[in-house]
Amino acid sequence: MKSEKISDAVVRRLPVYLRYLNELSRREVPTVSSQELGQKLDLNPAQIRKDLAYFGDFGRKGIGYDVSYLIEKIRQILNLDQQINVALVGAGNLGQALSNYNAYLRDNMKIVAIFDTSAEKIGTQINSITVQPIEELVETVRQNHVRIGIITVPNIEAQRVADQLVEAGIGAILNFAPTILKVPSDVRVHAADFTTDLMSLAYYLNAGKEVTVDES
Numbered sequence: 001m002k003s004e005k006i007s008d009a010v011v012r013r014l015p016v017y018l019r020y021l022n023e024l025s026r027r028e029v030p031t032v033s034s035q036e037l038g039q040k041l042d043l044n045p046a047q048i049r050k051d052l053a054y055f056g057d058f059g060r061k062g063i064g065y066d067v068s069y070l071i072e073k074i075r076q077i078l079n080l081d082q083q084i085n086v087a088l089v090g091a092g093n094l095g096q097a098l099s100n101y102n103a104y105l106r107d108n109m110k111i112v113a114i115f116d117t118s119a120e121k122i123g124t125q126i127n128s129i130t131v132q133p134i135e136e137l138v139e140t141v142r143q144n145h146v147r148i149g150i151i152t153v154p155n156i157e158a159q160r161v162a163d164q165l166v167e168a169g170i171g172a173i174l175n176f177a178p179t180i181l182k183v184p185s186d187v188r189v190h191a192a193d194f195t196t197d198l199m200s201l202a203y204y205l206n207a208g209k210e211v212t213v214d215e216s
Contacts, residue, residue: 021067075107080107084148086111111127115136117133137168
């Protein structure tokens with residue numbers, strides 16, 4: 001692997017490659033070229049080769065990439081060759097949907113703990129996981145060696161939850177709350193903001209139409 005810093009854009013494309021490679025594997029396709037990957041994923045083949053070259057020389061000229069081998073290597077790069085325990089905070093509709101989806105994932109990322117503040121939800125089960133009170137978060141996260149936290153609480157509660165996850169030693173957070181979290185520099189936060197994404201999509205509804213800007 002090259003010593004230079006890998007950009008976030010490169011890291012975010014790796015799961016896209018992995019998903020398509022897994023599809024090829026299920027179809028028992030032995031090799032794939034960067035050209036085919038580019039066509040199927042709507043990406044520049046040269047960009048794909050450059051992305052993968054950051055981590056090693058995986059392809060063979062005139063043959064392409066061995067699908068099984070590349071799957072193995074990308075899983076190692078993404079740390080998916082080991083089980084990564086995840087904690088979810090917020091057992092509302094979104095939290096339950098994420099938990100249900102996680103139950104069908106084959107990757108080694110597993111939600112092992114769910115927390116909420118609602119007395120109605122505490123003690124109930126979601127996919128055989130008992131919803132715990134938020135007061136048990138720090139101890140449970142440490143006991144289960146949880147490395148990633150998912151926040152699906154209202155924005156006014158999100159920072160407090162993030163603080164507790166950081167206190168427990170979490171290394172990364174996926175934040176669904178529409179707010180910016182303040183965390184130490186060694187904790188990675190990715191925001192999943194549906195509202196912002198929808199607003200951005202609305203802009204493109206006028207694609208190809210002339211937009212007048214009032215500068216007065």
